[in-house]
Amino acid sequence: MRLLTSFGSYIYSRTETALSVDLYVAGEARVQLAGQQVCLKVDTEYPWNGSVRLTVEVAQPTEFTLRLRIPGWCEGARLTVNGQDADVPLLQGYLNVKREWASGTELQLFLPMPVQRVWAHPAVRADAGLVALQRGPLVYCLEQTDLQQALHRVVLPDDSELSAVFEPSLLEGVVVLTAQGRQDITSDAAPLYRREPPRTEPISLRAIPYYAWDNREPGEMRVWLRRS
DSSP: OHHHHTHHHHHEEEOSSEEEEOSOOSEEEEEEETTEEEEEEEEEOTTTOOEEEEEEEESSOEEEEEEEEOOTTOOSOEEEETTEEOOOOEETTEEEEEEEEOTTEEEEEEOOOOEEEEOOOTTOGGGTTEEEEEETTEEEEEEHHHHOSOGGGEEEOTTOOOEEEEETTSTTSEEEEEEEEEEEOOOTTSOSSOSSOOOEEEEEEEEEEGGGTTSSSSOOEESSEEEO
16 A cells, blocks of 8 residues: 555656656656646556657746666667657666757657566576566566466477567456477376486467466466476
8 A cells, every 4th residue: 555655756756957757657747847847748558568658748948857767677778859869868777868848849768678588697596597588677477377287397498489469358468478388298107217308299388477477277387487
């Protein structure tokens, strides 16, 4: 409850001459800057989409700095102002756009969101030899309900192509990751120790955002995946 009541203070922060956008959430903020009332409107489908449109509204032209946070996971962020590429400095993780703002000025921020593999430091023993999946700010996981298979038997090959697909009917609408993996199909009746490698066959993998796990059928979940 404390988080919900203070959520607005996490989205924006300000000084007398600067407004910082710390989280990209659709909505608007009204603040006093440089002695003027400033309205900033934000339109975005983040975190599913890395496109963020920001519109500034002021009663009269006003000079201040608009600071846009670039997340640590993001590489190659791009910004336009009124359709023109903006070459602005990145300072301490923020793009700093200082100018005299006219009402209706529109900024478009592009945050590329490729699907990425993530490896842990070798000092993290439990994750040695494993890989996790991330897209934008979201970490993903496998759920047993999608595979009907014990997840420790599933392997994600290093050369398997990863794709992102929005599924509006799943978990109230989420982007899932898909890939081709392999599963160990060794029979439970097989000897406990053998001299031949395990038998495997292809399997289609679907990973959901980690925050959404355990909202369907009971079953195990796994973030760190075996790789080959």
